[in-house]
Amino acid sequence: MITKKKILVVEDNAINRMMLEEILSPEYTMLEAENGQEALSVLEREQDTVSLILLDIVMPVMDGYTFLSIVKADPVLSSIPVIVTTNSDSEEDEVTALSHGATDFVIKPYKPQIILHRIASIISLRETAAMINLVQYDRLTQLYSKEFFYQKVREAFAQHPEQRYDLLCSDIENFKLVNDVFGLPAGDKLLCDLADLLLRHAGHHGICGRIQADQFVCLLERDWDYTDDMFIESAEEINALSKPMTVVIKWGIYPIEDKSLSVEQMCDRAILAAHSIKGQYGKYFATYDDALRGKLLRQQAITDNMESALAGGQFEVYLQPKYRIADERLAGAEALVRWNHPEWGLQLPGEFIPLFEKNGFITKLDQYIWDRACAILRDWDDRGLPPISISVNVSRADIYNADLADILTHTVEKYGLPPSRLHLEITESAYTENPSQIILTVSRLRELGFIIEMDDFGSGYSSLNMLNEMPIDVLKLDMKFIQNETAKPQSQGALRFIMALARWMHLDVVAEGVETRSQLERLREIGCDYVQGYYFAKPMPCGEFQELLKKQEEIAALELEEAWKSKDELPERVLLVVDEDPQYRAAVRGTFEDQFQIAEAENETAAMDCLNRHKGKLAAVILSMTLPGVGDPTLLQTLLRERSVWEVPIIATGPAGSSCELTALQLGANDFESKPHQQESLRRRTLRVIQNAAAWRRERALRDEAFRDYLTGLLNRRGLDAAAASLRMEDTPIAVYLFDLDHLKEINDTFGHQEGDQIIKTFSDLLRSHTREGDFLCRLGGDEFVAVIKRMSSEATALKKGEEICRAVQQDCRSGRIQATCSAGLVLWDGAGTMAEAVDQADQALYRAKANHKGGCCLWKG
Incomplete structure (x- = not known):
């Protein structure tokens, strides 16, 4: 059913109203008022539904001219068309009515067909104008809409080809925050105030439009120089109107030299100029130039090449070594990405990562790096190298991927690795964006066994309460924070506070960006656990890192061999081999009998007997995960539970590709060797875990000594x-x-x-x-x-x-x-x-x- 349009008849004569009712009722719904005052009351209720007003001039209480003056002064009511009806046919009366804002003039007595035609025509014109206005003008600010602004600019170019123009674009910093903190009405008022300012300053020499959200654009004739004072004055004017808000507006200027460009491209360049100074204090405007143009072209080239680069293996994993402070030994690595382009050469991540984070490609690249990191770990394990971990980046975009946990779990399982070998780095600022979402996601990953590192700690704004709720295992201190604090001896209390906080939360601490020996010693003094930085090594290709790892292992093996020459340094010389295969036990005996007294066990009962007989003398246990009674895995749990042997390292063995490795490592085994294997590989693994256990015991003894009173042995x-x-x-x-x-x-x-x-x-x-x-x-x-x-x-x-x-x-x-x-x-x-x-x-x-x-x-x- 089509709703009839409403017409307000303002007439003091009842007979005239009845006549109009008869003429109008077939096509319109009629509202009635006996004078101007009563008509205003009707409009107060029905202003949004009235399509036209028929107005008599001579009326009691309030005449037609007074009513007309009030209506036309009201911005909401002024758009309603008014037809004046009068008994006079003088030209003077008609001019007076039109000058007061009337749309048309009709003489009584009414002629039905004429009045119906005029009403229909005027309502149609009003609706058409409203639709045009809706298309041409922004509803909120009444500036030109984006599309109509583009059209008006093209018209200006055509009409004045000799005139030189500039395009100005504004961008309000953190406008979303204005809406969130002060509410949408305050945000809308700010936009309207900025639109009014543009109209006042542009005057008759410019064209102004709103192209999106908080971005306004203005075409100006080039007849002035742009200065900071000009934009500071505008900012002060806006802030005076928008109190208590403090608004920061950045302006981008594109001097139009090539009018063959699309207006949209011109606006994009002005916006790019504004974005180039975003977040820079004291910068109010920027002009688009060749440098910005080069940056734009460069970003486009990167975007055009990224998919083919990923498919072609151009992205390479570099590894940043991580060292344990206690003994300055290599303890892990952080995976970084480099783009080795066949024409551009080696590209650093600062060149492309920010762009990938904006366009969403970062999620594909992250998953590729996760896969390569796991492949590297698997290769090292197969070579018998130390089972260190690798830290990989998890971007903000990854956090909101509902399949993140499945993707990561599938990746580590694909290479037969326990999740704990892959450390997940999440930057501190990511935690503040949507704390509940990120805590939920990261908690799930932590439950699956992944180690969670908060990256760049000290650069964000996480509260202590939020930090307490975050599911993390490691704090990575921001590079600049470390450099600043260690450079100022008088203001280093913050580092001590962070270390105390980490200890209270049972977190390890990694310091990034360590470049000098004094920084390292300062971090050692306050109890930091790990460091990485140029003092030890720069990020390097995987091959170089592997050689570094092999070299360190060779040095460690020589040190251990030297230590074994002294009985006093290593009195526990028994190696317990628990395996159901007598040939395997014999092979192990042949490998280690020149260094250890070998004890053998073929089942759980015999293993427990050996355990009791050699209590306090065991150097390590080599334990088969397929031994009857171990599959559940009773013996491994018993070994780990026995207080007297809990410091003895355990090397688990089992078939490659099975779940044995994951089970053993989750239960606390120190390492795993897949069967079949070379005896030399087993020897290297065993010596390494024994050495690590000895280093840990020495570290614990030193720590205990530092925590004890020398006279009584009580705590200090x-x-x-x-x-x-x-x-x-x-x-x-x-x-x-x-x-x-x-x-x-x-x-x-x-x-x-x-x-x-x-x-x-x-x-x-x-x-x-x-x-x-x-x-x-x-x-x-x-x-x-x-x-x-x-x-x-x-x-x-x-x-x-x-x-x-x-x-x-x-x-x-x-x-x-x-x-x-x-x-x-x-x-x-x-x-x-x-x-x-x-x-x-x-x-x-x-x-x-x-x-x-x-x-x-x-x-x-x-």
């Missing part, structure tokens, strides 16, 4: 901080005691420090005897000690334990006639806050204990 302050980081909520409530030995100074002064040291040792032994193995005991220094006792049931129990220790001191700690006593402060800690805060509260309680009487324990209650 540093050790207490490290231990506190391992506490979990299930350990709460935690009793934190601060003990202070009374009279120690008097003992030292009277009998000497050797006697005082003996009192300290006696007290440390006493603490051990009154606490559990899993509790933390620390000597803060001098005569102050901290005891951290987990899972304390109640305040009463905690107080009882403190009093018990204090009484024991009175019984056992005496030097000559001087009786040592002990006071204690206690706080029951729920894990909120820091250990340092808990110790401080215990110190306050200790002060009250000393004030009351010596030899007692006092509970802190705030």
Whole structure:
């Protein structure tokens, strides 16, 4: 059903209204008003539906001319056409009506056919004009639409071929943020204000249009020079209107020399000029020139060549070595991409990666690099080289691919690798774009066994709360951050904070961009785990990296051979071979009998017997994953669970291409050798894992030494901080005691420090005897000690334990006639806050204990 158009009849004479009702009703719906005031009320309700107004002039309350003046002054109502009806046929009355804004003039009495024809004609003209306006003008700003702007520019060129023009394009930085923060109405107002500014400044000498979203364009006659002051003044004018927003607008200028170009190409060049200064403070405009033109042509050439380059293998994997700081040994690599073009030569990633990220090709390239990295790892494994990992980049575009987990899983399975060998680098800024989406995706990848690295940490804006929620395993510190911090000794606290944060989150830390020895030593001092940078090596082709890996392994093998010459350095010389095949065991015996005492086992029972007989003497275990009883895999789990042998490295063996390798590595085996294999390959793998285990033991011993008090063997302050980081909520409530030995100074002064040291040792032994193995005991220094006792049931129990220790001191700690006593402060800690805060509260309680009487324990209650 077609809805009739509405006509508002404003007439005080009822008979005239009835006559018009009879004429109009077959084709139109009629609304009635007896005067101008009443008509305004009708329009307030029906303004969007009224197609035309029939208006009498002489009326009570408000006459027709007054009504007409009000309607034409209103921007919404002014577009409604008005036909004035009057009894007078004078030319003067008609001119007066038209000058007030009337569209037509009709004389009474009404002639039905004439009035119907005029109404239909005027409504048709209005609708046609509205459609043209809709096409020609932007609805919001009333500037020319994109297509009509292009047409008007072409007309200007044709009409004034001698005139020289410039094309200006504006681009509002972070306009989406304006809409998100201040709302769409504020964003629309900003666009309208900018459109008004363009119209005022362009005047009659320019053509203005809106080509998309926040981009406006203006064709200007070239009769002025562009200066920063001109655009600064415009920005100040806009910001004065858009408070509290602060708007940054970049302008691009294209001086039109070749009018044969399409107007769209001209606009693109002006926009490119504006984009070239995006994010640059103090830059307000840029002019398109040959340099920008070259950049545009270069980008187009890259785009044209990228697909064929991928198909033709032009993209090459370069590897950036990653070194372990503890022993400065090669520990891994980061995969980087280079484009080796047959004509352009070697292209660095900064040349093409940003463009690929924009056009979406980055997802194809990433998947290609993932595949090549896994192929490299497989080749190294087949050659018997150390099983290091490779880090690969995961771009923002990859994160939103619903098939990402399947693609990565298929890639590692294709080459028979455990997911942990492929580290996934995700830049810090990616986490801030859509935290919930990325956390969900990355959590899934982590569950599958991939190692997640946050790349460029320190360059983005992730909050500590967000960082705590992120599923990551490794922090990679931003290169510039490292260089700046290590260059400023007075402002290096941030690095210590990051390291403490990483330790609290149980994360490894990799520092990028290490270029000097002083930077390396600074990172070693604060406890960083790994480094990469030009100090050690630049990114290199895979062949060079492989030679580096082989050379390091040869050096390590020689070092281990030298170490074996000394019985004292490696007393554990038993190699346990657990395999169901006697010929295989014999072959292994022949390979290692000049270096080890060989123990053999053909089944699980025999293996457990050997394990018990040689406890504490095992150098390594070579374990068949196809041994009856191992497939489930009971024996491997037992080996890893046995506390007495948990440091012994395990080399698992099994058929190539099976699931044995993945199962063994997931359960904790140190390495895997596929059968059949060369005995030399097994020898190299075994010696390597033994060496790594020995290095790890030395590192742990050094770390333990650094965390221990030299006199008592208890933790020191540093050790207490490290231990506190391992506490979990299930350990709460935690009793934190601060003990202070009374009279120690008097003992030292009277009998000497050797006697005082003996009192300290006696007290440390006493603490051990009154606490559990899993509790933390620390000597803060001098005569102050901290005891951290987990899972304390109640305040009463905690107080009882403190009093018990204090009484024991009175019984056992005496030097000559001087009786040592002990006071204690206690706080029951729920894990909120820091250990340092808990110790401080215990110190306050200790002060009250000393004030009351010596030899007692006092509970802190705030």
